[in-house]
Amino acid sequence: MLSISPFEYEFFRRGLFVAIIVGALCGYIGVYVVLRRMSYIGHGLSHAIFGGAVLSYVTHSNFFIGAGLWALLSGALIHGISRRRWVGADAAIGVVTTTSFAIGVAIVSTYRSFTRNIEAALFGNILGITPQDLWIVTSISLAVFLSLFIIRRQLLFSTFDPEVAHAYGIATGWIDFAFIMLLAITVLASTQIMGVTLVAAAIVIPPVIARYLTKRFQTLLLLSPIIGALCGAGGMFLSFYLDISSAATIVLTSATVFILLETVLILRQKVARVAPQQLR
Amino acid sequence: MNPHNPRSHSAHGSLHPHGVEEPLLPRAGATPLVELSEVSGGYGNLTSIEDISLKIWPGQFVAVVGPNGGGKTTLLRTILGAVPLMRGNVIIRGRETHGSTLERVGYVPQLETIDWNFPITVEEVILMGLFRKNHWLTKIQKEDREKLNALLDRLNLTGLGKRHIRELSGGQQQAVFLGRALIGEPDLILLDEPTAGLDIRSRDDVIHFLHEINHQGVAIVITAHDLNWVAAHLPWVVCLNHRIIAEGKPQEVFTSSVLQETYRGDMVVFLHDGMIMIGERPHASEP
Numbered sequence: 001m002l003s004i005s006p007f008e009y010e011f012f013r014r015g016l017f018v019a020i021i022v023g024a025l026c027g028y029i030g031v032y033v034v035l036r037r038m039s040y041i042g043h044g045l046s047h048a049i050f051g052g053a054v055l056s057y058v059t060h061s062n063f064f065i066g067a068g069l070w071a072l073l074s075g076a077l078i079h080g081i082s083r084r085r086w087v088g089a090d091a092a093i094g095v096v097t098t099t100s101f102a103i104g105v106a107i108v109s110t111y112r113s114f115t116r117n118i119e120a121a122l123f124g125n126i127l128g129i130t131p132q133d134l135w136i137v138t139s140i141s142l143a144v145f146l147s148l149f150i151i152r153r154q155l156l157f158s159t160f161d162p163e164v165a166h167a168y169g170i171a172t173g174w175i176d177f178a179f180i181m182l183l184a185i186t187v188l189a190s191t192q193i194m195g196v197t198l199v200a201a202a203i204v205i206p207p208v209i210a211r212y213l214t215k216r217f218q219t220l221l222l223l224s225p226i227i228g229a230l231c232g233a234g235g236m237f238l239s240f241y242l243d244i245s246s247a248a249t250i251v252l253t254s255a256t257v258f259i260l261l262e263t264v265l266i267l268r269q270k271v272a273r274v275a276p277q278q279l280r
Numbered sequence: 281m282n283p284h285n286p287r288s289h290s291a292h293g294s295l296h297p298h299g300v301e302e303p304l305l306p307r308a309g310a311t312p313l314v315e316l317s318e319v320s321g322g323y324g325n326l327t328s329i330e331d332i333s334l335k336i337w338p339g340q341f342v343a344v345v346g347p348n349g350g351g352k353t354t355l356l357r358t359i360l361g362a363v364p365l366m367r368g369n370v371i372i373r374g375r376e377t378h379g380s381t382l383e384r385v386g387y388v389p390q391l392e393t394i395d396w397n398f399p400i401t402v403e404e405v406i407l408m409g410l411f412r413k414n415h416w417l418t419k420i421q422k423e424d425r426e427k428l429n430a431l432l433d434r435l436n437l438t439g440l441g442k443r444h445i446r447e448l449s450g451g452q453q454q455a456v457f458l459g460r461a462l463i464g465e466p467d468l469i470l471l472d473e474p475t476a477g478l479d480i481r482s483r484d485d486v487i488h489f490l491h492e493i494n495h496q497g498v499a500i501v502i503t504a505h506d507l508n509w510v511a512a513h514l515p516w517v518v519c520l521n522h523r524i525i526a527e528g529k530p531q532e533v534f535t536s537s538v539l540q541e542t543y544r545g546d547m548v549v550f551l552h553d554g555m556i557m558i559g560e561r562p563h564a565s566e567p
Contacts, residue, residue, distance in 0.1 A: 035398060157408050160398055167360040167387045168411050215444040217400045 027228025044097030124195035386461025451482030
């Protein structure tokens with residue numbers, strides 16, 4: 001297998017390109033997701049999209065339009081609920097996302113004819129990326145990158161210090177809403193390659209790795225997408241040579257980097273603790 | 281003791297015999313920076329401040345004291361326009377601007393509300409203060425960099441710009457957030473408990489710096505818990521427990537009856553060497 005170049009296959013070239021773009025995008029938006037403690041919302045949003053994905057298969061509508069509308073609606077619902085104080089936001093978000101996921105499961109159990117498509121929605125399918133998908137994912141990703149760049153100062157201020165951001169004239173409610181919409185679109189763009197079950201890992205792990213390497217926010221915003229893109233590419237090669245699902249290898253690649261960094265950190269702390277005693 | 285006493289001269293006051301400055305008094309016919317008229321406000325159905333009438337004059341230095349949950353932070357946030365009003369109105373520089381962006385007003389929140397694990401450096405925090413100017417795609421200008429460096433020097437943070445905010449001492453951390461408020465060149469700064477959790481030395485540094493910027497004409501409103509510290513350093517005090525109980529110079533306001541009404545607790549006030557000292561009356565021990 002090692003003698004074959006993966007680049008000979010068009011599906012691999014397309015998949016690699018999408019994995020790099022989606023990895024970078026998830027890594028970039030993931031910085032804000034982690035710092036806003038919204039990892040659970042990211043995870044929930046990806047599950048909510050499953051209902052939309054299944055519906056778009058059933059109604060033979062375009063995945064990006066059907067699942068996209070569903071994703072934006074779920075995002076708006078989650079945003080509305082998370083602002084209410086009478087019930088725990090996390091519990092309410094859990095209700096929305098699992099209900100949406102359950103709608104998908106209910107439809108799947110009624111129509112048993114599209115198991116393969118459902119598997120792709122759940123776990124990602126690199127083989128299913130058409131040239132049209134490639135353009136759509138690339139355009140969506142660039143649009144999200146650009147939007148996040150334009151509102152970067154509002155996002156930083158309202159993430160770090162929402163109360164004072166409001167006092168400085170930032171419409172924090174609108175920024176929160178815009179952010180969750182952009183997150184819903186990111187999850188949508190990533191679903192084909194990562195699957196709804198594993199998207200959250202692509203969003204959360206790269207910024208967590210990047211946080212080991214820098215304490216500066218601007219550097220974090222640069223490092224996290226690079227790590228996301230590298231893990232996306234690395235995972236694609238592993239997937240090709242080991243014949244394992246690409247979504248799984250992308251997540252496992254980033255998880256391995258995370259575990260290695262954590263181990264190095266623990267060992268360093270132990271050495272730092274032992275060293276002064278040895279000096280005595 | 282009443283807030284609405286006419287005050288007539290405008291020069292910065294000379295130092296009081298025991299170190300407290302005489303309060304700055306407004307010129308006749310001057311417009312207050314902030315004017316709250318019969319304001320009630322709070323969140324949801326909860327009224328945190330009630331029937332507040334208060335004026336803050338240009339260059340004034342005011343401390344708001346009162347019990348926990350007595351509405352001190354809500355009062356500051358009401359001035360900022362961040363608290364829904366139930367009654368009354370807030371006028372800033374002669375214009376009703378409640379809820380809209382306030383120009384030239386800096387705000388320093390309680391440090392305990394800050395996430396100290398947030399990956400952010402001293403410089404990045406201070407530059408946030410230029411948000412009103414650089415809010416979309418504008419790049420940070422060379423003059424902003426120069427302003428930042430000058431401010432770092434002024435706040436004794438020279439060389440610490442690239443440090444993570446957690447790596448600083450308590451006093452330096454307070455200085456960083458003060459820097460964020462100052463970089464927009466405000467004429468009014470609101471500080472929520474700027475001395476909470478600081479040691480005596482750091483508190484001293486903070487108050488000296490605040491006096492310095494106040495002398496440059498910036499009006500300052502702070503909330504504080506340490507009454508002795510307020511009495512020793514600040515020229516004007518507002519006692520607040522949902523309502524304004526009293527307002528005036530510390531030596532006039534800090535009386536047993538006012539403090540009892542403010543804190544619902546028994547307090548002793550006495551003069552020592554010309555300084556006001558406030559203490560809690562000890563509980564009678566069981567026989």
